Amino acid sequence: MSALTITDLHVDVLTETGPKEILKGVNLTIREGEVHAIMGPNGSGKSTLAYSLAGHPKYVITSGSVLLDDVELTKLDVTERAKAGLFLAMQYPIEVPGVSVANFLRTAKTALSGEAPKVRTWVKEVNAAMDQLGLDHSFASRSLNEGFSGGEKKRNEIVQLELLQPKFAVLDETDSGLDIDALRIVSEGVNRYMASGNHGTLLITHYTRILNYITPDFVHVFVDGRVIAEGGPELAANLEAEGYDRFLKMARVDV
């Protein structure tokens, strides 16, 4: 059985005044078929977790382990982590002028599968994925993320998720800034991804809203660089009612 196993992960972010520890011992195991929601207040280190899993150069893993099945991701570069089966849907997808969405998707698919996709079936697949996310086919010829609205960028991330079929997906606040229709469409994409294979999802969010559309198997409350409470979907309902205050107090007591 496939699993993404994070063990005692410590991460520094490089700042102008030197390294600063953001993640202070994260433990988390996501098995295939599971959706884990990570919820936390601003500044708790949720996005740092997402970026360090993917290997962003700004974040330095100082100790701990991230295993995807039996592959140690922390020893790999960004490309190799993606090839091992990890996908990060970014909170702020990057604009790459002059590189068309179609060219980008084909290049990524080729890199991940080791061979160029067959032209005829691939174009159909791309078009179908765009249809399902409510993006016009003309998107394929536009420069990657350039001039896209916030919602279009997020939909485009989920198009990639569905086409590239990674083993594990990390969604970094994919719900932020989406209106209710877009939220539903994006959530359906994630649900399709989960149903389409032996996949696992780490859903990082600030709000409980998306959990009305994607039912998590586990909810983790993230405060001050670590998981401070865990539970089932009822924990999210509890957060919705009471906010993060109780957990922030717990974190302070802990320290």
Place this chain on the structure above:
Amino acid sequence: MSALNVAEAVETVASHLHPVASWDVADHPMPTGLEEVWRFTPLRRLRPLLTEAPSDATLAWSEHLPAGATSRTVTVREARLLTAEAPIDRVSALAAAHSGGARVIEIAPNAELAEPVTITLTGQGGVVWGHTIVRVGAHASGTVIVRHEGSAHYAAKVDVVVGEGAHLTYVALQDWEADAVHGGQTSFRLGRDSQVRTAALSLGGDIIRLADTASYDGPGGDLQQFGVYLVNAGQHIEHRLFVDHNAPRTKSLVDYRGALQGEGAHSVWVGDVLIRHVAEGISTYESNKNLVLTDGCRADSVPNLEIETGEIEGAGHSSSTGRFDDEQLFYLMSRGISEAEARRLVVHGFFADIIRRIGVPEVEERMLAAVEKELASTLGTPEVGQ
């Protein structure tokens, strides 16, 4: 942009924005290198184009003229009456004076060219003085491609005179052998309501130093100038652009992009815009971006705006020089794309973004292919076809 913002954008500029144009070589003394317009140029290497000496050397000249376009040769004296502007520097003054006559390409009024006029100029060594004039009749539309190849020390004066309501795309490809030296001036004169789009691609040669100037014969002229340059070790590629908004409701957009690789690669881009007192309601934007691919390169980028009226639609400029954007590379790599392929995609995109605006498919393909080929040594060849 409001008048207030424009006032804030005014910069103090030297008088080089008003070059004294003259046909008399004596009015353009030998530069010392201290002059504003020459301070970036390695004068020693440009010396053959600054030294007055007659030459019999020529470029092999081949023309493809579709129906509606004709060519003829005129004397040096006749040529002056057909030009957009007198020479603004010594190189172009010498080029006109010693050309032995100018080649004139004419597109008839109202003609709509079915295919581009293509002129291929092949260097055969030696110092070559040349003068070319392109005249586009009123309401004509067409594309002119001038391709430079081979090797020579070539000083060129080029005039492009565009009639009322005409549409011209003018493409200049500098695809020289490694030891070529190419300097000179290309002057565009835009008739009332004409639309002119220019594209420059500078790849080869030892030194390329091209000064483009543009001015308007009446209101409504719309100028777009795009440029791409790839500078290798030891190479000097200099593009100087001057747009003179001397008529109301005219437009200009200049966007040049370059990549530099190898020790001693040096690019210069100077974008001057003058908005004269009469030029109310104009808009202008100038942009230059440089991508530095290796250590040891130098990119000089100098935009200047001189504004004599605040009653305009907009005026702005931007300039950036830098290495790869780490965030772009991270994004592409996080999708399994190798670092080398990610770099190649980013550079390809950097140029494709501008080349696609030229609007002539065959030119776009040729330019993209040239970019791929030129960058292959630093970035590798593509893993996937475009």
